[in-house]
Amino acid sequence: MTSTSLAAPDPAANEESRARQTLGLDDGPDIDTFIPQPTALDRKRFKALVLATPALAQSMTIDTYKAKHINARIVDTVKDFMNGKSFLIRRLSGDVLRLASAEELRATPSVFLLRILNSTETLDLADRLLKKLKWYGALPGEQTPAAVRYQLVCKAICLYLHAPSADEPQELAGFRWQDPAHLGKSYQTLRSEFEQHLLHTRRVINTHEAILLAHVFQTLLSKDFAVRDIPSELRYKSSVVWVNFMHGVLLADELGLNRSQPLSFQQLVDLPLEHSVGASPETLETIARLRLSPALEWAVCMGVVKSRTASDYDKEDIKRAMAALESQSESLSKAVMTLDLPPPERMKMAKQVKDNLFGADTFESDGRKFLPEMPPSGLGPKDMPTLKLPGHAFLDLYADGQFDDGKTWFITGSDGKTQTDRTFRIDDERNYHAMAKDHYGDYRQISFGRSLGRTLPDINAQFEIDFRNYLTTIKTAYQTLIVSLLASLPLADRWALEQGDVQVLSLRQQDRSGGQQARKGFVLKVSPFKVFSLYGP
Structure with missing residues (x-):
């Protein structure tokens, strides 16, 4: 079985990981299992409650009644601790959050939570909770494991600031995480909206506290919210x-x-x-x-x-x-x-035809090029010096359609400049004719390299066919991705696309010469916001 390799974390991630392990909120003991067995008095009270409210018998057991009773005692303890004051996180954190930046808090929330849980005020609250619940650690000489104390305080924070209730099981501090409006949003957006909710509902007093409290509540969410590097x-x-x-x-x-x-x-x-x-x-x-x-x-x-x-x-x-x-x-x-899939490339297609007909070296590494047939000038050899101008590469002429008009071209020597008596042209059937003078001075057909066949297909026509097929293929692929992308958007965005004014904008990027060239992707501009395609560098 393949083992999952672990990437080397950066210092901040390493510190955050150590703090998470110390807190034990992910894998520590489950303090909800510490609830003692119901006593005779508990059973008597539960029975009286059910008799007074028969409907509760369908939704509550003696165990859930006991748990609810303990939760109420935890909330009462926190209320006594606050003594009428507001903002629990402010009191517990002291200067810990005031001296931090929002970036540091987001990068290492467990580090700051651990500091707060070890503060004097938080230790006092933990002692009060242990005594109220009569758990181990309440009496002198008893030492409760740190992970248990941390979990107990975090649970007290969540209960005091409203964790999910039986009436609203999908709410967390009044925030409906399962609201269909959240589907399709990013995790970063969800966290930000939850933090803003904590601020607007006055559960915290500033952004720093909202980040910290959201992290505490995160332990009550599914474990995907604990992953730190979600794109x-x-x-x-x-x-x-x-x-x-x-x-x-x-x-x-x-x-x-x-x-x-x-x-x-x-x-x-x-x-x-x-x-x-x-x-x-x-x-x-x-x-x-x-x-x-x-x-x-x-x-x-x-x-x-x-x-x-x-x-x-x-x-x-x-x-x-x-x-x-x-x-x-x-x-x-x-x-x-x-x-x-790469788009068809005219020059590569031309080279493949050339290589199949003549071989890879012919008209490339052998240095031979092509010169146009020049009409007679009427001047004698003494009137104008002979100039050796550079010839044209076979692939450039072929891909540009220069052979299509049937004109005759002279083939140069290996220097690419010196004209020889060898000629090249294509007839109306696209058969090529390569000619050279024999020792009698007559032109005869010659061959080059492999000479597999004598037909030179219309590379531009074939390119147009291949390119149209390519466009059809990628158009279908883009349709698949775009439909998937739009379907994954939040409800509000989808509604805006259906009801709003939509414009499709192409993307450009600056090339090395300072000009503009197209780039992959596009932008859907929907009043009053934009939706960017997933494709585009």
């Missing part, structure tokens, strides 16, 4: 690449590969294929199973299947989703490969 071009849930990426995230979590050293975006994309090579049937079954969830989410985004809870998708939904994903993957792969 800005990746569309959330609406592209085949996202399916491959999310598949890798789930597989890495299943195999425990993302703990000691977080994998990069590309490593995660490649992971399922790498682990499929030489894998056992059980492993292959696991890899296939983990692809179902992201495939269904993509299919919902594309309108292939209707949105349901994970347990409600039936075999027909899965079959349609996987078939659509496979078809889309094949179409995109074929389109990308097609766009990599």
Whole structure:
């Protein structure tokens, strides 16, 4: 089985990785399992609650009741700690965030979170929580593992600032992550919108705190949000690449590969294929199973299947989703490969014909060139000196159609200048005639190099046919990619394309001489914004 290689991280990434491991938020003990067994008093209270509100019996168990009760005690502890003051992150962070730049915070959020969790104020809050919950570490001499204290404080922060509730399970601090309006956005855009939401709802007081709090809440999101190098071009849930990426995230979590050293975006994309090579049937079954969830989410985004809870998708939904994903993957792969095909080149085509007829050396490395037949000047040899002008290359004349008019050309010697008695022309049937004087002074047919056949096809006509075929081929490929690109856009952008004023703008770039030349790609200008094509340097 192929092992996933680890790229050497830069110093900031290395520091961030060490901080993540120390925090233990990704792979530390799950403190939700620390909930003690319900006591007789808990059961009595739960029974009374269900009798008073029978509808709760359908959605709540004694365990969820116990967990909810503990969460309420955690929130009460934080309220006591705040003592009527606002902005929890401001109080816990002190000067840690004030002295940092936004760029540093985004690059190493775990580093700053670790500093805050080790601050005096945060240690005080952790002690209060341990005592309130009567966990190990509340009494003198008891030392709670640091990872447990870190998780407990982060959970308290999330609960106090509103984590998902039973009434709004898809909300996080009031932000609806599963809102269809978010589909097709980049991860960077989603993070930015969440940070702005935290600011607008007064959960934090400035951008620095919003970045830090968003990172804390990130532990409650799916693990794809923890990947630090996701390209800005990746569309959330609406592209085949996202399916491959999310598949890798789930597989890495299943195999425990993302703990000691977080994998990069590309490593995660490649992971399922790498682990499929030489894998056992059980492993292959696991890899296939983990692809179902992201495939269904993509299919919902594309309108292939209707949105349901994970347990409600039936075999027909899965079959349609996987078939659509496979078809889309094949179409995109074929389109990308097609766009990599080089366009036909007139000179290369001319050279191939020449090489087939005469050989690779003839009229190239042998130095021989062509001079036009000049009409008699009427002057004697003493009236004008003979000038040896450079001849024309065979390929230049052939590709430019200079032989097509049937005119006779003289072939030079190996110096490319000296005219000989050898001539060359093409007749109306495009058969070439190479002639030279024999020792009697008569012109006779001669051959060059390999001399395989005597027909010199119209290279310009063939180029036009090949180029039209090439345009037809890449046009189909571009259509496939453009349709996929537009379908992956957020709903608001798609609506604007349907309803707005759309202009297609070609792209130009400056060449070395300062002039303008076309470049790959185009811009769709849609009032009042622009959508850039994926293709273009």
